[in-house]
Amino acid sequence: MNNRQVEILKLIVEEYIKTAKPVSSKSLEQTLNCSSATIRNEMSYLEELGYLEKTHTSSGRVPSESGYRYYVDNIMVPKELTGNDILKLQSIFKNQSLVLSDAIEKSLEIVSDLTSCTLVALGSSSKENCLSKVEVIPITDTNLVAIIVTDKGHVENRNFVIDEGISPLEIKQTVDLINKHVIGTPLDEVNAKLEFEVKPIISDNVNYQRKLFDAFCNFINDVTNDSNIKMKGRSNILKQPEFDSDVDKIKNIISKFDDKSFINNIKEEENGIKIYIGSENKFDDDVTIVKTKYNANGEIGTIALIGPKRMEYDRVTMLLEYLKNNIERM
Amino acid sequence: MNNRQVEILKLIVEEYIKTAKPVSSKSLEQTLNCSSATIRNEMSYLEELGYLEKTHTSSGRVPSESGYRYYVDNIMVPKELTGNDILKLQSIFKNQSLVLSDAIEKSLEIVSDLTSCTLVALGSSSKENCLSKVEVIPITDTNLVAIIVTDKGHVENRNFVIDEGISPLEIKQTVDLINKHVIGTPLDEVNAKLEFEVKPIISDNVNYQRKLFDAFCNFINDVTNDSNIKMKGRSNILKQPEFDSDVDKIKNIISKFDDKSFINNIKEEENGIKIYIGSENKFDDDVTIVKTKYNANGEIGTIALIGPKRMEYDRVTMLLEYLKNNIERM
DNA sequence: CTTAGCACTCTCTATTATCGACTGCCTATT
DNA sequence: AATAGGCAGTCGATAATAGAGAGTGCTAAG
Numbered sequence: 127m128n129n130r131q132v133e134i135l136k137l138i139v140e141e142y143i144k145t146a147k148p149v150s151s152k153s154l155e156q157t158l159n160c161s162s163a164t165i166r167n168e169m170s171y172l173e174e175l176g177y178l179e180k181t182h183t184s185s186g187r188v189p190s191e192s193g194y195r196y197y198v199d200n201i202m203v204p205k206e207l208t209g210n211d212i213l214k215l216q217s218i219f220k221n222q223s224l225v226l227s228d229a230i231e232k233s234l235e236i237v238s239d240l241t242s243c244t245l246v247a248l249g250s251s252s253k254e255n256c257l258s259k260v261e262v263i264p265i266t267d268t269n270l271v272a273i274i275v276t277d278k279g280h281v282e283n284r285n286f287v288i289d290e291g292i293s294p295l296e297i298k299q300t301v302d303l304i305n306k307h308v309i310g311t312p313l314d315e316v317n318a319k320l321e322f323e324v325k326p327i328i329s330d331n332v333n334y335q336r337k338l339f340d341a342f343c344n345f346i347n348d349v350t351n352d353s354n355i356k357m358k359g360r361s362n363i364l365k366q367p368e369f370d371s372d373v374d375k376i377k378n379i380i381s382k383f384d385d386k387s388f389i390n391n392i393k394e395e396e397n398g399i400k401i402y403i404g405s406e407n408k409f410d411d412d413v414t415i416v417k418t419k420y421n422a423n424g425e426i427g428t429i430a431l432i433g434p435k436r437m438e439y440d441r442v443t444m445l446l447e448y449l450k451n452n453i454e455r456m
Numbered sequence: 457m458n459n460r461q462v463e464i465l466k467l468i469v470e471e472y473i474k475t476a477k478p479v480s481s482k483s484l485e486q487t488l489n490c491s492s493a494t495i496r497n498e499m500s501y502l503e504e505l506g507y508l509e510k511t512h513t514s515s516g517r518v519p520s521e522s523g524y525r526y527y528v529d530n531i532m533v534p535k536e537l538t539g540n541d542i543l544k545l546q547s548i549f550k551n552q553s554l555v556l557s558d559a560i561e562k563s564l565e566i567v568s569d570l571t572s573c574t575l576v577a578l579g580s581s582s583k584e585n586c587l588s589k590v591e592v593i594p595i596t597d598t599n600l601v602a603i604i605v606t607d608k609g610h611v612e613n614r615n616f617v618i619d620e621g622i623s624p625l626e627i628k629q630t631v632d633l634i635n636k637h638v639i640g641t642p643l644d645e646v647n648a649k650l651e652f653e654v655k656p657i658i659s660d661n662v663n664y665q666r667k668l669f670d671a672f673c674n675f676i677n678d679v680t681n682d683s684n685i686k687m688k689g690r691s692n693i694l695k696q697p698e699f700d701s702d703v704d705k706i707k708n709i710i711s712k713f714d715d716k717s718f719i720n721n722i723k724e725e726e727n728g729i730k731i732y733i734g735s736e737n738k739f740d741d742d743v744t745i746v747k748t749k750y751n752a753n754g755e756i757g758t759i760a761l762i763g764p765k766r767m768e769y770d771r772v773t774m775l776l777e778y779l780k781n782n783i784e785r786m
Numbered sequence: 787c788t789t790a791g792c793a794c795t796c797t798c799t800a801t802t803a804t805c806g807a808c809t810g811c812c813t814a815t816t
Numbered sequence: 817a818a819t820a821g822g823c824a825g826t827c828g829a830t831a832a833t834a835g836a837g838a839g840t841g842c843t844a845a846g
Contacts, residue, residue: 150808161820166809184808184826225599225615259593265609269555273603273611279595281603281613285555360690361711369703376706381691480839491789496840514795514839 127175132201133158134168135177139189139197143436146367148186191404191435194414198401198439205440207448211240215445219452225279226422226456231356233452234429237445238359242366243433244383248393249354254424255280255313262301262338264294270338272345276313278424284345288337300338303327316346353427355389366434368412375412382410394419394428399443399450404435416442418450429453457505462531463488464498465507469519469527473766476697478516521734521765524744528731528769535770537778541570545775549782555609556752556786561686563782564759567775568689572696573763574713578723579684584754585610585643592631592668594624600668602675606643608754614675618667630668633657646676683757685719696764698742705742712740724749724758729773729780734765746772748780759783 127135137157138149151165158165169187172178177193180186189197218224218232227249234245255276262272270286307324308316320343328339360383363369369376382388391408394400394417407415414437417430429449431442457465467487468479481495488495499517502508507523510516519527548554548563557579564575585606592602600616637654638646650673658669690713693699699706712718721738724730724747737745744767747760759779761772 148808152808162808163810163820163822164818166811167819170810180809182808182827184810185828186808222619223617225617227615261591263589263605265607269609271605271609271611273605275593275601275603277595279599279601279615281601281611283611283613285557285609287553287555359714361707361714364707364710371703373700373703373706376703377691377694380694380710384689384691478839482839492839493789493791493841494787497788500841510840512796512839514841515797516839 127172130158131168131172134165135172135189135193135197136201138169138178138187139193139201142188143438146436148181148188150186153186189436191406194403194435194439195406198403202440202443204444204447205438207441207444211441211445212448214240215448215452219456226425226453227354229456230427230429230453231358233449234356234358237431237449238362241431241433241438241442241445242359242362243431243437243442244360244363245358246389246392246430246432247356247427248390248430249356249425249427250393254278254426256310257308257313257316258310260301260305260308262297262342264292264297270297272342274346274349277310282345282349284348286338286341286345288341292338297338300328300342304339304342313346314350317343317350320346353390353393355386357383357389363413363433366436368434368436379410379413392417392428392430394430399446401439401443414439416446418446420450420453422454422456457502460488461498461502464495465502465519465523465527466531468499468508468517469523469531472519473768476766478511478518480516483516519766521736524733524765524769525736528733532770532773534774534777535768537771537774541771541775542778544570545778545782549786556755556783557684557686559786560757560759560783561688563779564686564688567761567779568692571761571763571768571772571775572689572692573761573767573772574690574693575688576719576722576760576762577686577757578720578760579686579755579757580723584608584756586640587638587643587646588640590631590635590638592627592672594622594627600627602672604676604679607640610755612675612679614678616668616671616675618671622668627668630658630672634669634672643676644680647673647680650676683720683723685716687713687719693743693763696766698764698766709740709743722747722758722760724760729776731769731773744769746776748776750780750783752784752786 134154137154141149141153151162151169154165155162169178173180173187177190177196178187179190181188214236215233218229218236224232230247234247238245255278257274258277259275262270264270268288270288271283272286273281273283275281303324304320308319311319325339328336360380363379364376388409392415397419399416399418402415402417404414405411407413409415409432412435413432414435415430415432417428419426419428429446431446433442464484467484471479481492481499484495485492499508503510503517507520507526508517509520511518544566545563548559548566560577564577568575585608587604588607589605590602592600594600598618600618601613602616603611603613605611633654634650638649641649655669658666690710693709694706718739722745727749729746729748732745732747734744735741737743739745739762742765743762744765745760745762747758749756749758759776761776763772
């Protein structure tokens with residue numbers, strides 16, 4: 127591909143992102159200083175390469191998935207954020223009294239407004255969290271509430287229903303045992319420790335304690351596996367003109383937003399800003415997902431932006447970069 | 457309105473609910489054993505009364521909002537649940553080890569599948585909850601996590617960021633004070649008690665304690681005011697044929713689902729199953745909301761079902777009744 | 787009070803025509 | 817060999833037209 131061909135691809139991608147309308151050869155004449163016929167020749171070459179498509183025989187050109195990919199990989203220059211974008215986000219991150227999870231929630235809201243995309247945060251229950259306190263409080267004869275606190279300030283709680291009553295003493299014994307052996311242990315190692323160090327001791331004791339113990343293990347298990355999903359601007363993506371007339375696409379995407387298994391799949395394991403265009407993501411062929419993993423002092427998670435393939439890649443990547451950096455700085 | 461008129465209204469409402477298509481006079485001939493002309497006369501009288509409408513001059517009849525209202529108030533006979541409906545719900549409520557909030561969540565899912573409607577639960581942070589334990593745990597120099605547990609087994613937590621360090625001793629003093637004065641107090645009275653009984657004492661002490669104290673009051677305040685929103689089957693309502701072609705209606709409703717202020721407005725204060733048809737609800741003219749308040753041993757909340765005005769009122773009311781009863785029995 | 791009959795209205799679908807925006811390709815030019 | 821002018825051809829979008837079908841309203845008669 128020569129310079130002019132790259133330039134044409136760039137212009138078409140950017141114009142299509144702006145207008146959502148197929149780009150004609152004539153509309154590029156002035157910018158490129160050559161005739162529309164010449165541009166048409168180049169366009170049909172770019173189509174041969176697979177970077178452009180037509181919506182019908184005599185329509186203008188539209189970027190193909192690999193066209194976007196080429197643009198993102200080789201042409202796009204990430205765009206400095208505008209004052210307005212920064213201003214809005216700073217209001218969150220300069221606010222020292224905001225706690226991480228609140229800051230993430232608010233910033234998702236802002237970015238989703240700023241981009242008309244849907245924002246998702248998947249907060250993993252962080253393997254770098256260590257247990258720092260376990261408490262079990264009896265509510266009634268058969269109801270207990272268990273609370274765990276980690277050294278990162280995470281709190282999780284769960285209610286247990288036990289078939290038969292356990293005496294406060296028995297509860298205390300079990301909890302003391304658990305506390306004694308697992309305080310300071312990383313969450314994902316807690317269950318192994320309970321299994322091999324604590325269970326043998328419990329075996330010698332009454333059955334009731336064992337039920338409580340097992341329920342507690344399940345609780346820990348769920349905490350380490352469940353991811354905390356935050357989602358903002360579900361309906362924003364519907365503002366995009368590609369969804370204006372296609373009711374089925376709308377229904378399809380909205381249903382997927384409702385489905386935890388789809389959302390959990392979005393989790394990003396690698397570092398850096400990652401872009402998954404159309405069929406490159408496992409969520410939906412009609413969208414692009416831009417993601418980043420973050421690690422804020424051991425609180426690990428993913429921020430993802432879901433929008434049309436025709437999205438402002440240069441701006442969105444910078445917005446996510448900004449989010450990631452500010453979250454990690456907290 | 458004579459018997460036959462009522463019968464005609466009933467048939468039209470039920471037929472329209474089933475098919476979503478305007479009902480013609482001819483289609484009722486056999487059922488009513490009289491000519492279509494007679495039925496047409498009755499229909500136009502019912503239209504005069506405001507119970508029926510036409511989609512255009514020569515179309516069949518469709519129930520108006522007051523038509524549905526009359527049907528619901530005077531004609532409808534709540535329909536015994538089918539074996540299948542009951543079976544699915546029993547799997548939730550017979551499971552003794554499920555905790556209230558999990559049971560609600562699961563049952564919302566089931567009913568939303570069963571009805572193709574969207575289900576919402578607003579769990580109020582229940583004024584009948586009394587504080588039974590307060591804990592504040594230091595995480596870092598400037599970070600604390602506060603946890604409160606109520607006598608109903610509710611747990612709420614919040615992270616605080618404090619500008620300057622507070623010594624563990626000072627924290628303990630404040631927390632002890634709070635505990636000493638407010639344990640056993642109903643949540644909604646806690647702040648008043650803190651203000652009038654505890655604040656005067658704190659005033660004599662260091663400033664830092666006061667900041668912590670104020671943050672704690674805000675926390676309690678938010679807990680008593682924020683309602684816990686659960687929502688299932690957001691996309692279900694899109695299955696209804698009335699939304700098949702109208703993209704704007706879809707976008708409108710999906711956006712409202714996203715908007716907490718709209719959702720919080722759904723809260724129901726009165727007892728019993730309440731039906732709000734179209735403009736009777738403040739949510740959206742195109743939907744009907746069927747709600748019920750529940751009170752499960754002091755855990756108070758609202759269950760709401762959002763669907764098209766053209767919904768199976770007789771079945772839906774019984775499903776909600778069943779939900780309410782089973783939730784309250786827990 | 788009921789009903790048969792008929793004119794009328796409106797939706798829906800298909801057909802046709804026309805306009806406008808493109809492209810593709812052939813050919814002439816530099 | 818790259819560029820550009822010119823022109824035919826394709827397709828979408830819009831509008832106009834026609835005919836069938838499903839209903840209603842109204843009138844007049846039983």
